[in-house]
Amino acid sequence: xxxxxxxxxxxxxxxxxLLAGKHVVITAGPTHEPIDPVRYIANRSSGKQGYxxxxxxxxxxxxxxxVSGPTKxxxxxxxxxxxxxxxxxxxxATQAALPADxxxxxxxxxxWGVAEPSNGKMKKDGSGPPAxxxxxxxxxxxxxxMGANRxxxxxGFAAETADMETHGxxxxxxxxxxxxxxxxxxxxxxxxxxxxxxxxxxxxxLLTRDGSEPWPTMxxxxxxxxxxxRLADDLTGIVHA
Amino acid sequence: xxxxxxxxxxxxxxxxxLLAGKHVVITAGPTHEPIDPVRYIANRSSGKQGYxxxxxxxxxxxxxxxVSGPTKxxxxxxxxxxxxxxxxxxxxATQAALPADxxxxxxxxxxWGVAEPSNGKMKKDGSGPPAxxxxxxxxxxxxxxMGANRxxxxxGFAAETADMETHGxxxxxxxxxxxxxxxxxxxxxxxxxxxxxxxxxxxxxLLTRDGSEPWPTMxxxxxxxxxxxRLADDLTGIVHA
Numbered sequence: 512x513x514x515x516x517x518x519x520x521x522x523x524x525x526x527x528x529l530l531a532g533k534h535v536v537i538t539a540g541p542t543h544e545p546i547d548p549v550r551y552i553a554n555r556s557s558g559k560q561g562y563x564x565x566x567x568x569x570x571x572x573x574x575x576x577x578v579s580g581p582t583k584x585x586x587x588x589x590x591x592x593x594x595x596x597x598x599x600x601x602x603x604a605t606q607a608a609l610p611a612d613x614x615x616x617x618x619x620x621x622x623w624g625v626a627e628p629s630n631g632k633m634k635k636d637g638s639g640p641p642a643x644x645x646x647x648x649x650x651x652x653x654x655x656x657m658g659a660n661r662x663x664x665x666x667g668f669a670a671e672t673a674d675m676e677t678h679g680x681x682x683x684x685x686x687x688x689x690x691x692x693x694x695x696x697x698x699x700x701x702x703x704x705x706x707x708x709x710x711x712x713x714x715x716x717l718l719t720r721d722g723s724e725p726w727p728t729m730x731x732x733x734x735x736x737x738x739x740x741r742l743a744d745d746l747t748g749i750v751h752a
Numbered sequence: 753x754x755x756x757x758x759x760x761x762x763x764x765x766x767x768x769x770l771l772a773g774k775h776v777v778i779t780a781g782p783t784h785e786p787i788d789p790v791r792y793i794a795n796r797s798s799g800k801q802g803y804x805x806x807x808x809x810x811x812x813x814x815x816x817x818x819v820s821g822p823t824k825x826x827x828x829x830x831x832x833x834x835x836x837x838x839x840x841x842x843x844x845a846t847q848a849a850l851p852a853d854x855x856x857x858x859x860x861x862x863x864w865g866v867a868e869p870s871n872g873k874m875k876k877d878g879s880g881p882p883a884x885x886x887x888x889x890x891x892x893x894x895x896x897x898m899g900a901n902r903x904x905x906x907x908g909f910a911a912e913t914a915d916m917e918t919h920g921x922x923x924x925x926x927x928x929x930x931x932x933x934x935x936x937x938x939x940x941x942x943x944x945x946x947x948x949x950x951x952x953x954x955x956x957x958l959l960t961r962d963g964s965e966p967w968p969t970m971x972x973x974x975x976x977x978x979x980x981x982r983l984a985d986d987l988t989g990i991v992h993a
Contacts, residue, residue, distance in 0.1 A: 543794075548913055548937055549860065552787070553794050583824040619790065622874075623881045632913045632937070633863075640864045640888055645881035672789055672873045696789055696873070 528572025529743035535568040536611040536662065537561055538618035538651060540580035542598045546643065547629040554619035557709040558582035560668070561617035563735035565590045568613075571739050576608040580618055598624060598648035605651055606660070613742050614662035616652040617692075619670065624648050656687040663749060664742055666690040679718045689745075691718040692738065717741075769813025770984035776809040777852040777903065778802055779859035779892060781821035783839045787884065788870040795860035799823035801909070801954060802858035804976035806831045809854075812980050817849040821859055839865060839889035846892055847901070854983050855903035857893040858933075860911065865889050897928040904990060905983055907931040920959045930986075932959040933979065958982075 525531065539561020541554040558579060565577040566587035575590045578601055586592035593604045598620045605614075626644035633641055656665045667688040669679045672695070679693035694715045714728040717738075726734070766772065780802020782795040799820060806818040807828035816831045819842055827833035834845045839861045846855075867885035874882055897906045908929040910920045913936070920934035935956045955969040958979075967975070 546793070549796050549911055550862070551794055551796065553784075553792055555790050555792065621791070622876050630913075632911070634919075635863050635888070640886035643884040643886065645884065647876070647881055670790055670873070672871075678875075 525570070525572045528570065529740070529747070530568060530613075531572030533573045533612040533746065534576070534610070535565075535573040535613045535615065536576045536578065536605060536608045537565050537568065537615040538578045538580075538601060538605060538620070539565070540582040540584075541619045542580045542601055542621045542648075543596045544598065544621045544624040544648070545596075545628040546625050547631065547633045549632050552621060552623070552625065554621055555709070556580070556582075556619035558584050558618075559709070559711065560713060560731045560734065561615070562587060563731045564615055564617060564738060567732070567735040567739040568615075571743060573613075576611070578604045578608060578618070597621075598651065602649045602651045602654060605655060606658075609655070609660040609662070611662045612746060613664045613666070614655055615666045615738075615742075616655070616688075617668045618651070620651050621648055650686065652688065653686040661687075664689050664746055666692065666738070666742065669693045670696040672696055675716060676718065676723055679716070680723075683718055683720070689720065692716075692734075693718055766811070766813045769811065770981070770988070771809060771854075772813030774814045774853040774987070775817070775851070776806075776814040776854045776856065777817045777819065777846060777849045778806050778809065778856040779819045779821075779842060779846055779861070780806065781823040781825075782860050783821045783842055783862045783889075784837045785839070785862045785865040785889070786837075786869040787866050788872065788874045790873050793862060793864070793866065795862055797821070797823075797860035798951075799825050799859075800952065801972045801975065802856070803828060804972045805856055805858060805979060808973070808976040808980040809856075812984060814854075817852070819845045819849060819859070838862075839892065843890045843892045843895060846896060847899075850896070850901040850903070852903045853987060854905045854907070855896055856907045856979075856983075857896070857929075858909045859892070861892050862889055891927065893929065894927040902928075905930050905987055907933065907979070907983065910934045911937040913937060916957060917959065917964055920957065921964075924959055924961070930961065933957075933975075934959055 540558035541556040543551045543553050545551045562584050565575050569575045569589045577590050577592045595601045595604050623645040626646045652667045665688045669682050669691050671678050675693045679691040683691040692715050713731050713734045717724045781799035782797040784792040784794050786792045803825050806816050810816045810830045818831050818833045836842045836845050864886035867887045893908045906929045910923050910932050912919050916934045920932040924932040933956050954972050954975045956967050958965045
């Protein structure tokens with residue numbers, strides 16, 4: 512088969528990679544929740560950490576499905592990207608991508624959507640700003656991690672502005688995850704809201720069921736490689752146990 | 753002066769351009785209104801039309817200040833870009849760029865901001881979604897067009913989902929603009945909200961104080977060139993009157 516020969520030639524190490532033969536599903540980026548045809552609520556997420564994870568998982572030999580909210584990033588070579596807008600769409604696309612050996616939930620999913628998006632553009636009519644009625648969105652991580660098709664290993668992300676470890680550990684337990692990668696997104700003293708996300712470096716603490724490991728600041732690509740190596744290790748441990 | 757010689761060599765027509773010696777201020781892109789450190793309200797605007805106008809104005813010889821909300825676009829060569837996030841910041845930066853001969857307001861400025869953005873990330877605490885209290889933002893176009901430093905020609909944009917001409921003309925009068933470029937952003941029958949923006953083509957109606965001209969569908973670059981040619985023409989008319 513020519514395609515296989517070409518692939519073998521250009522990526523000789525993928526077939527021997529730590530995740531060869533495995534399927535990894537990764538969510539990344541923000542979600543956009545429509546208010547009306549021209550407005551929406553968004554989360555500040557560049558998608559960089561999730562995309563770096565997709566690249567690292569692919570390079571480790573896995574088949575990778577990347578369920579991505581709107582970002583300005585190109586899909587990493589070889590990765591199967593499914594583009595979505597809302598939390599509802601992200602859940603559906605992630606469920607459709609199962610079964611998988613590993614699920615990594617790096618997307619910044621909106622906790623709330625707008626109850627009844629308007630079909631027409633909302634206007635200033637002199638009566639003051641409208642009230643925005645919000646409704647709770649599905650929790651993608653929790654729904655998948657509690658579901659029948661749960662991947663063997665589930666890794667969630669938690670962007671926190673305070674009590675990172677407490678909130679992260681609470682998430683790990685409540686959402687039935689194997690790991691929570693917690694990072695602090697509080698604006699530095701004197702900086703504006705939202706100034707901290709979108710960069711190329713990340714300082715994370717890896718929370719597992721056994722403990723917590725604060726990692727030094729690294730590039731998002733190095734964080735991705737280290738996380739994928741850890742997941743591959745633990746998956747091998749499970750398979751061999 | 754070497755810099756001038758180089759410029760003259762590569763852009764021999766700019767000094768003879770229709771807008772040579774003029775200053776054009778252009779707003780473009782969406783604004784982002786923070787809810788908390790990780791969430792914000794945004795408008796669906798790619799910024800493409802505003803950036804195309806900046807390029808066309810520069811090529812016509814003008815000094816161009818582009819006040820831009822967050823987009824994924826690169827600043828056109830030679831254009832002085834000022835990056836902003838919120839409507840408040842956009843107004844301030846635009847006022848700081850005056851005086852100007854022409855003001856073009858292509859940005860999709862949020863009508864409403866969030867009353868009291870939270871310094872900490874808002875949490876799901878089981879008590880249901882929070883109420884989002886909105887406040888009216890400053891109207892950038894109107895404030896500038898009514899202000900002491902008003903550019904000689906003021907062009908606004910109006911994205912509408914219904915009654916394009918009525919709403920556009922109402923804006924023209926209320927906001928003291930010379931032109932409104934109205935375009936229909938209603939989703940086509942059966943399409944999702946927000947599916948129509950961000951493309952490379954535009955179908956606009958140019959509303960002036962004298963009448964209205966529906967233009968055929970063109971690339972955003974062609975729309976930009978035609979609008980700049982029109983503005984240059986009218987400015988010459990005023991200057992010579």
